[in-house]
Amino acid sequence: MPLIIxxxxxxxxxxxxxxxxxxxxxxxxxxxxSTFNIFDGETTPNSYDCERNPVLYIMQGExxxxxPQDETIKFILTDDTTTCISGVIRxxxxxxxxxxxxxxxxxxxSDSLDTLLEKMNRLxxxxxxxxxxxxxxxxxxxxxxxxxxxxxxxxxxxxxDEMKTSEKLTTFLLTRFHQVVHYQINxxxxxxxxxxxxxxxxxxxLRIPGGANIPAPKVYxxxxxVCNGTIINATLNRKxxxxxxxxxxxxxxxxxxxxxxxxxxLREIYDPERRLLTIEPVSFYQVxxxxxxxxxxxxxxxxxxxxxxxxxxxxYVEPDHFVQDTRNNFQFFLNNRHRNIRxxxxxxxxxxxxxxxxxxxxxxxxNKPGNSSQQSSSSVQYRWKEFTAIN
Numbered sequence: 237m238p239l240i241i242x243x244x245x246x247x248x249x250x251x252x253x254x255x256x257x258x259x260x261x262x263x264x265x266x267x268x269x270s271t272f273n274i275f276d277g278e279t280t281p282n283s284y285d286c287e288r289n290p291v292l293y294i295m296q297g298e299x300x301x302x303x304p305q306d307e308t309i310k311f312i313l314t315d316d317t318t319t320c321i322s323g324v325i326r327x328x329x330x331x332x333x334x335x336x337x338x339x340x341x342x343x344x345x346s347d348s349l350d351t352l353l354e355k356m357n358r359l360x361x362x363x364x365x366x367x368x369x370x371x372x373x374x375x376x377x378x379x380x381x382x383x384x385x386x387x388x389x390x391x392x393x394x395x396x397d398e399m400k401t402s403e404k405l406t407t408f409l410l411t412r413f414h415q416v417v418h419y420q421i422n423x424x425x426x427x428x429x430x431x432x433x434x435x436x437x438x439x440x441x442l443r444i445p446g447g448a449n450i451p452a453p454k455v456y457x458x459x460x461x462v463c464n465g466t467i468i469n470a471t472l473n474r475k476x477x478x479x480x481x482x483x484x485x486x487x488x489x490x491x492x493x494x495x496x497x498x499x500x501x502l503r504e505i506y507d508p509e510r511r512l513l514t515i516e517p518v519s520f521y522q523v524x525x526x527x528x529x530x531x532x533x534x535x536x537x538x539x540x541x542x543x544x545x546x547x548x549x550x551x552y553v554e555p556d557h558f559v560q561d562t563r564n565n566f567q568f569f570l571n572n573r574h575r576n577i578r579x580x581x582x583x584x585x586x587x588x589x590x591x592x593x594x595x596x597x598x599x600x601x602x603n604k605p606g607n608s609s610q611q612s613s614s615s616v617q618y619r620w621k622e623f624t625a626i627n
Contacts, residue, residue, distance in 0.1 A: 248414060250410065267426055288618070305363065319402045321409065322457070326389075331363075331463075342502065385421065452552075
């Protein structure tokens with residue numbers, strides 16, 4: 237069925253209507269009008285601490301489906317979307333939510349999208365039906381002719397970058413969603429391209445000698461409330477956790493797989509029926525070869541600005557942690573240069589599974605200076621614990 241965009245009634249020509257940001261927003265002006273209110277004017281991102289919030293974090297090239305009845309997860313979050321795009325797909329009948337971090341136009345996505353929607357519809361039909369006026373807390377009109385739609389689609393991220401990387405990805409995604417046969421999809425929000433672009437001045441620096449005004453994204457990440465579908469301008473709090481592998485399961489290998497996995501696909505990382513974070517075995521392409529090890533050693537010696545130019549699609553507007561994360565990838569492979577990484581991380585070539593727990597921690601105040609109450613207080617924390625058949 238063709239994609240629904242606002243109250244547009246004319247047939248959609250993907251080759252023309254989705255060819256660029258300009259044609260998209262000029263041909264569908266109501267799309268821009270509804271999108272402007274998506275964050276209610278909020279420009280400062282909310283920072284989420286994985287230890288303090290019931291958050292499922294999605295990395296680049298990953299996706300997850302979460303039920304509104306999932307008691308272990310309240311928010312799905314992804315960030316670092318400069319030229320990437322966050323896609324939120326919501327099942328209208330049940331409120332079942334999928335968050336995907338699209339980073340490149342993969343041909344395999346054309347096949348996996350149908351499977352994804354079929355899975356969401358099957359799971360959604362098994363959940364209680366939500367009222368039409370509670371389908372989403374975002375701006376949307378559910379009046380006719382949209383009372384028969386199956387899914388809502390929200391695209392957030394991607395800006396007017398110099399290489400038009402975001403624009404090409406947008407064209408691919410919209411064309412593919414338009415080709416879906418069995419389900420009616422309403423594109424509710426497209427906070428992309430010019431709507432997500434601002435101009436910033438970079439003073440004389442290592443990144444741009446002499447300084448310049450350049451385009452930059454307004455929003456680097458989103459969190460989705462799986463209970464009501466609200467989309468929030470958000471980022472992951474990295475300051476409170478210097479080593480994210482302590483709070484995000486298998487962070488190192490998931491981060492490394494973004495650039496070096498031999499399997500180019502959108503990876504589903506959450507089992508919504510068993511409510512388990514599930515990481516499938518990952519293979520890497522020739523990372524233990526002599527040539528690769530020489531290259532990793534060379535890359536580790538590069539200056540910050542050279543790492544940005546060589547390994548980023550948006551070198552002037554990457555978040556501060558990009559360079560260190562990239563270096564950590566190279567160091568990860570050097571540290572494991574004599575090991576079979578897949579075998580080391582995935583025993584018997586089986587997935588690793590983790591369950592999310594809410595912990596009530598007691599804080600002892602008895603001996604703290606200035607404390608006269610002489611009592612203990614409690615604090616809620618969240619932890620992922622590896623799941624096995626015996627627990």
